[in-house]
Amino acid sequence: MSAEPRGDGVTGFPFDAPRDGSWKLTLPCTRAEADALAGDLPTLALLDPPPTLMTSEPDPDAPDAWRLDAYFEAEPDAASIRLIRDLVPSAAGTAPALEHVPEEDWVTLSQEGLAPIHAGRFWVHTPQHGADDAPAGSVRFAIAAGRAFGTGHHETTAGCLAMLDRLRRAGHHYGNIADVGTGTGLLAFAARSLWPSARIVASDIDPVSIEVTVENAAANAVPVGRARTAIELVVAAGLDHPRLKARAPYDLLIANILAGPLVELAPVFARALAPGGTLILAGLLQTQAEAVATAYRRQGLRLAEDARFGDWPTLRLVKRAARPARGRARKGVAVGMGSWSTDGAI
Template structure:
């Protein structure tokens, strides 16, 4: 029986969504130490409903086994379970142990946004000539600059003068947009997120970048409990999803001071018109920027926008 000569053995197979859970159980029963479910056919899932855990139509199942496990019994096990028609449906590969945290971090390199703003992970020393540097490592909270929606927002922030301005980052994730705003000179930045992990990450990252005294993190309920004048800002950024942006339109619009700006992202191109319509009373002609199927909308509040 063929055994791996490496530290670990990986196995891959593709199954329809309805068989994914059974494949997972079957692989764990065969001795897998981990099982990962991935998209097998580039079929993105956008905006699942609350409590929904949808899967792709076809799922790529990856399992990790100790290197001492033989391949033939695994093939026989999956054949007997009816998950494959032949052993050729399985993909095996050897995996040598290494410093996985370091290997993962090495994938992240400094990134430039606009003219002056850089995102730099902790394992890289920034160039002294880089004007503004956000030190940030990828973590559980969304927002490291790699996604087009975050990049669009960072580039817009880089283009602004935020000296002595008041900013709200609604759906702050890692706090990367808030930190960038503070480094651009914002006097105060209110960060709002429903995820406690995001709020903790924002506080930690703000302290790490030396702007902790200017950034505060709030749950939506805490933020809503503030006095109306405390919830007003010159700039509001919300990089979330189209559905919540539409639902939040009345409350987000009220956060904008006359003459202030609202920046929305996390919007698919086909959703942009519906989001823009929800904020029509604020600004009927927002500026729109597209990238890789995602959209950034920038609204300028008119003095007569009708919000109090």
């Protein structure tokens, strides 16, 4: 699945509510506990279906007083409530608040608090709110809160948007771009707006995310498909797809997923990146940034920038250019630049 972390300090991650609504369990938590909820939570696998977790900072003047909201598709039993309480030890002794959220309130709830995000030149708003408030000259995208991650309201996505904007302002140009773990398609849309002549492919391990990307593309007048200026969409884990292999090497690769997969995919991404190419990584905690950067240094990439949007890092790495091979090169053929072979494991 695509990949903004759970525990969104801004809005959280809405899901498709059942026809009779959902149930919300609310507990206080600390900032540290909220950050911890951004990682993988194996204990949630004990619940079927697992709840959707949302964290928020109700009062900016009380930076350590956060709130956890857990949304269930059915009324949770005592065991489920205990499991959620165990995630936030600071709430011991606090009675959890449990309430039913009717279906007719879900859309309103999912859009509440989704103030437009301004990152670089980009203005990201929901279809219902914020379009008219966009600053002059901004690039606007309407992205609905819904079935996929990547609405732009989490700092990881906003950080990637800001990074892309800075690269364009600095004069960088890219002709072959991949967005891995695209979620809602937003980062691929943003890249296309910055480099309209580039070939762009967006992938996600979750077929639902690709469906959502198609819907968002239509809403934002972004063409999808294999046409030269369209965004090609692929369901794949990492770069494990013939189309993704065939289109490599990439001079810009974006991956807003989680720290664990980013480390595992380091050899794959490094191999798929052209010499001198740019890699943008997000979806990791600050405490995970060094481990992720180290995994890519071992693959011949250097860390060019470690930027934060809020408390979440966005890493920009550059693949070192290959040294020219000794000896004579045939006219018109670059020697020593390496190549991408579809026979290699991805």
